[in-house]
Amino acid sequence: MMTRMRQLGLCAALLLSVLPACTVTDAQNPEDILSEDDLDAPAAPAVADEPVVEDKAQPALAPEATNIITAVDDDVVDYAIADYKSFDPSGIIVHFEFDDARLSEVTIAALNKIVAGMKKDPLARVSVRGHADKQGTEGYNKTLSSRRAKVIEDYLIQHGIERDRLNPVSMGESDPIEDGNTVTVFKKNRRGDFTINYGPSAFGKAP
Template sequence: MKKRVWMNLVMAVLVAGLFFTAACAKKTIVTDATTIEDQEKAKIAADAQAKAAEDAKIEAARIAQQNLEDQMAKDKAAQAAKILASKKLFENQDVYFEYDSSELSAMSQEALREKAAWLKENHSAMVTVEGHCDERGTTEYNLALGDRRANTVKSYLINLGIAASRLNTISFGEEKPVDSSQTEAAYAKNRRAHFIVN
């Protein structure tokens, strides 16, 4: 019986050893295979992650470039609108004269100083100064008076440093009234020098 117990005990130890050895051997083989697969999967995942990061960086750069271009377009449009608005202000601010006069008032001289400053900022602008009169007086007289008014304005701008080659004059006399009413207020509006930016 003792022999049998010993035999069973030895057998149990051998079986346990075999199971342990087999388990370890399987584990090693599985672990090696799993490690190679895991390494390949990890490399593929890392490559995908690196590509995604590179794609994200490229997309971020593209968006930043697009935003910069959009901002530049907005700035350009705003600048163009500003230039257009200042041009319209320049053209719509007439210089007025007293009845039968081509002398510049203090207010007219101030307006012309502003116009000279604008012309200095806008070097390429060419201007036509139109001389206008109210309807009183003969057509010939009013054409001559309109001419004197336009040339007075031109001379004043030249004295403020604007090149004569940038300034043209024309007289319309009484032909283009702003207000065709026959009132003093209408006459005052019509006695003017008007500006056209070419």
């Protein structure tokens, strides 16, 4: 009976020695215990006393965007050529034989200047005017001058000039270089000549 009592007493003493230690441990860590109020509470700012400053600076361009802008500027500079000269074909005149619309070697040499000038000046559009002297009827001369303008146009197209940059015009005998009835005057008037036009409604077409 005494042995049993001693065992109970030792157990009670051991229990009493453990409980205070548990209570002290729990009391020392109150933040480890969360209540329902703690779950709904807003989070405190990391630094309560430091004011928040809004960054109003513009974002920097990415390197790719800077490269694109530079490339566009370079393209503009390439087209803005300081010593650029437009092509003026008004001083070039080609001549034909009597009642003929064939191109001679001299005529071809002159037309090659037109080709070179229009290739250097991609904005140039040229009216090709065919002329006839006043020998023959007015209707025949109109047709003959049309053939002369057409053969010039065909040559320019064959040598790389776009058709929509050319405008063949039949002048007939209406615009002579010189009036008269001599062979010399007739030779001067049966010709092809050229005028330039840069406008959006070139050759009378709607823009």
